[in-house]
Amino acid sequence: MSVTCTGTEFAKFYSDPKYWISGSTDDSTWHDDAVVYVNGVQDDDIDLANVKPEDILKIEGGVVFGPVVGGAEPSLETYFKRWRKEQSTAVLMAEVPKDLVDAVKAAIIAAGGKVIG
Secondary structure (H helix, E strand, O other): OOEEEEHHHHHHHHOOOOOOOOOOOOOOOEEEEEEEEEOOEEOOOOOHHHOOOOOEEEEEEEEEEOOOOOOOOOOHHHHHHHHHHHOOOOOOOOOOOHHHHHHHHHHHHHOOOOOOO
8 A cells, every 4th residue: 555645745744743753762753664756756865854845755664663653663654644634634636627727726715725836
C-alpha cells in the first residue's frame, strides 16, 4: 500500500509537533526506511523538510520511532494516514480543463474552501 499527498499537506504533517517531537535521540520522533517518490521520482537522499507545495509525494512503508508511537512503530504511511484522519480540513488535488480553472476555483471559494495553488 501507499499514500499520495501534495507537498503542502506533507509539510503540514511533517511540521506537526504533536506527531514529530524534536529533542535528544531518546525524546524525538523519527522515521527510517520509507520509500518516497516526489513527482514520480524516488530519491533516497531527499530532504523531506524542504518539499515544494506543488510536489506530489507517494509514501510507501518505513518505520516511525519515538515516544509518541511507543512500541507500536507504525509505517510512515500509516502514521501519515492517522495524522490526516485527525485534521479538520482536507487538501484536494484536482485536474480540470484549463478553460474551467477559474470556475472551479470560484466554486471552491464559494463553498468556504481556500485555493492553495
